[in-house]
Amino acid sequence: MLDRLVGLAMLAIACTVFLYYTIWTLLMPFVDDDHLLHSFFPPRVWAIRIPVILILLGTAVVGSFLGVVMIQSNRKKAAKAKAAKKA
Amino acid sequence: MTKAQQTISIGLLVASLYLVCLLGLVPFPAKIQEELIPVLPFWTIVSFGSYLLFKLGWGVLFFNDVPEAHKELMLQIDQARKELTAKGVDVD
Numbered sequence: 001m002l003d004r005l006v007g008l009a010m011l012a013i014a015c016t017v018f019l020y021y022t023i024w025t026l027l028m029p030f031v032d033d034d035h036l037l038h039s040f041f042p043p044r045v046w047a048i049r050i051p052v053i054l055i056l057l058g059t060a061v062v063g064s065f066l067g068v069v070m071i072q073s074n075r076k077k078a079a080k081a082k083a084a085k086k087a
Numbered sequence: 088m089t090k091a092q093q094t095i096s097i098g099l100l101v102a103s104l105y106l107v108c109l110l111g112l113v114p115f116p117a118k119i120q121e122e123l124i125p126v127l128p129f130w131t132i133v134s135f136g137s138y139l140l141f142k143l144g145w146g147v148l149f150f151n152d153v154p155e156a157h158k159e160l161m162l163q164i165d166q167a168r169k170e171l172t173a174k175g176v177d178v179d
Contacts (some may be wrong), residue, residue: 010144029122
């Protein structure tokens with residue numbers, strides 16, 4: 001039951017993000033500046049800043065995770081080699 | 088032609104077409120050139136990401152439990168573990 005909710009939430013988020021971002025980047029330039037629709041969207045610079053920031057954050061997180069796992073695995077290998085030498 | 092070569096050549100083609108549009112070598116209306124073309128790569132990345140998330144969510148939503156396959160998989164994992172340990176491979 002819970003996983004179906006998670007799946008449904010992922011679907012909803014994906015659709016919302018796609019629609020919002022498409023309207024923001026592809027439709028808003030052609031809407032008059034005094035239309036009501038502009039009140040729903042931040043200035044368009046943020047349409048570029050937010051994905052760039054998220055990509056940089058994502059790369060940093062993935063890179064740190066990779067680094068931590070590699071360091072741990074190296075330490076395990078070194079410990080094992082030491083133990084094998086002693087024995 | 089390998090799959091990698093194919094993907095790289097399609098990628099290069101799309102990139103060069105986009106570069107031509109970005110550098111103003113194609114006469115677009117001013118509004119499109121200033122506002123629309125610079126955002127296109129970001130729009131494709133965001134749309135691709137949301138498509139992947141959609142596909143994942145759809146799969147999670149409509150994947151039904153398969154208890155027999157689960158049992159069979161657990162048995163195969165145990166079997167593989169025994170065989171590999173017998174041959175001296177380290178399995179945690």
